[in-house]
Amino acid sequence: MAPSQKLPAWYYRLVALTIKEDRDVEPDDFDEDISDIDRTPDPSEVDCDCDPDEDCECDDQSSHGSERSYNGSDADYYYELKDEREERKQELREMKMEEREEKERVRKAEGVKEEEVRAAYKSVQQAESKGKPLPPLNSIAGKNFRLYSLDHVDHRYNSTLYPSKYVEFYYFEEGDDTCTSKQPPSRETKIEGQLYLNVDCGCEFALFSPPKQAGLEKYSLKDVEGKFAPTFQFISNDHLIMTVSRDLVFRDVPGHPKDLAPDTFTFYGVRHDYKEEKRLRDEKRKRKRSPSPRDTWFERSHPMGAWSMGW
Numbered sequence: 001m002a003p004s005q006k007l008p009a010w011y012y013r014l015v016a017l018t019i020k021e022d023r024d025v026e027p028d029d030f031d032e033d034i035s036d037i038d039r040t041p042d043p044s045e046v047d048c049d050c051d052p053d054e055d056c057e058c059d060d061q062s063s064h065g066s067e068r069s070y071n072g073s074d075a076d077y078y079y080e081l082k083d084e085r086e087e088r089k090q091e092l093r094e095m096k097m098e099e100r101e102e103k104e105r106v107r108k109a110e111g112v113k114e115e116e117v118r119a120a121y122k123s124v125q126q127a128e129s130k131g132k133p134l135p136p137l138n139s140i141a142g143k144n145f146r147l148y149s150l151d152h153v154d155h156r157y158n159s160t161l162y163p164s165k166y167v168e169f170y171y172f173e174e175g176d177d178t179c180t181s182k183q184p185p186s187r188e189t190k191i192e193g194q195l196y197l198n199v200d201c202g203c204e205f206a207l208f209s210p211p212k213q214a215g216l217e218k219y220s221l222k223d224v225e226g227k228f229a230p231t232f233q234f235i236s237n238d239h240l241i242m243t244v245s246r247d248l249v250f251r252d253v254p255g256h257p258k259d260l261a262p263d264t265f266t267f268y269g270v271r272h273d274y275k276e277e278k279r280l281r282d283e284k285r286k287r288k289r290s291p292s293p294r295d296t297w298f299e300r301s302h303p304m305g306a307w308s309m310g311w
Contacts, residue, residue, distance in 0.1 A: 007070065009033065010085070011078055025081060030088040099159040106153055106162060113148035117268035120239040124216060137214045138237050141191045144168040145240055145269030152197070155261045156249060161198075167242060167269060169193040169210070193221070195230060195244075200252035203228050240269040 006012075010033045014025050068075060127134060147165040171191040193205040203223035211219055214236050220229045228248045233241040249265050250256040 007072075007078055011081060014081060015074075025084065027084070027088050027091065030085045031092070034085070034089055034092065102159060103153065103157050106157065107150060110148040110150055110153055113146075113270055114150060114268045116270060117148075117235065117239045117241060120235045121216070121233075121241065124214065124235055128216060134214050135236075137211055137234055139189075139191075140169045140210050140234065141171045141189070142169070144272045144274070146272045147197075147242065147267040147269050149265055149267040151262060151265045152249065152267065155265075156197075158198075163196075163198050165197050165267065166272065167193060167195045167240075167267075169205075172207070195223075195242075195248075197249065198252065201249070203230075203248065238271040242267040242269060 010030070013033070014029060017029060018025060068079065070078060072078070124134065145167050147167060149165070152165070153162075169191050170193065171189050189210075190207040191210050192207055194202060195205070196202040203225070205221045206224045208219075208221055211217070211234050214234055216233055216235070219232045219234070221232060222229045228245060230248070231243045235241060243264050243266050246258065246261050246263055246265065250261070
């Protein structure tokens with residue numbers, strides 16, 4: 001390699017890092033300037049790591065089995081890092097693929113729940129259009145609704161942790177710091193609630209009178225800070241639709257690019273019954289249990305089995 005030619009910028013950055021921090025190069029140290037992990041590598045292409053602004057002779061794809069184009073005093077270390085960088089690229093590609101697959105799985109699951117609520121909405125819409133009376137709405141106090149939204153998956157999915165989103169309602173008795181009461185709320189009792197999208201994103205609702213009738217009517221519930229006012233439609237005792245502003249969805253991301261997300265996000269809520277979930281879990285656990293050694297086909301059916309012997 002000619003004296004005037006330089007090695008890729010990533011190499012000098014890593015060398016400076018090892019000197020400054022007095023440590024070896026770690027896999028994630030390569031990530032800062034790896035930008036082509038989404039592109040499937042073409043074996044026929046020469047992998048050039050040079051800065052486009054620099055006069056650089058591209059190296060071979062690998063230092064293994066090919067003549068090296070650089071033979072400076074640090075050539076061994078350069079090609080060692082180059083191979084490690086390629087390994088990191090492949091690792092990131094695999095991680096990216098797994099992330100996409102997991103996001104698609106979550107998206108499909110959320111889409112199923114959205115359709116469930118949409119079907120309930122359509123049913124209420126048809127009943128209202130025909131003038132049919134709708135059932136009264138049970139008190140929403142004490143209820144938890146899991147929230148599902150394809151918009152939210154598309155714009156706020158986090159592969160590290162994508163928590164369950166929910167809204168819950170409860171009533172507050174004056175003087176009770178636990179936000180609970182021994183007596184169930186009456187239909188006239190004002191209640192509170194909270195919206196949870198992640199640990200840093202959500203809001204608490206100010207006191208409001210709960211709706212008494214299921215339907216498509218929209219209720220605007222202001223938060224205690226006076227910043228947001230999510231809109232709710234209580235479709236049935238088990239379903240609701242919530243619309244919130246983009247600013248609330250991104251309240252934990254200061255300066256988020258507004259042009260990359262819709263003005264409002266729609267969430268579809270399905271009532272979550274913890275007791276029912278526990279019951280189903282227990283039933284599933286029982287079904288998975290292995291049969292007792294005595295409770296086999298032989299014991300139950302064979303003439304010499306324990307059941308036949310009267311044990």
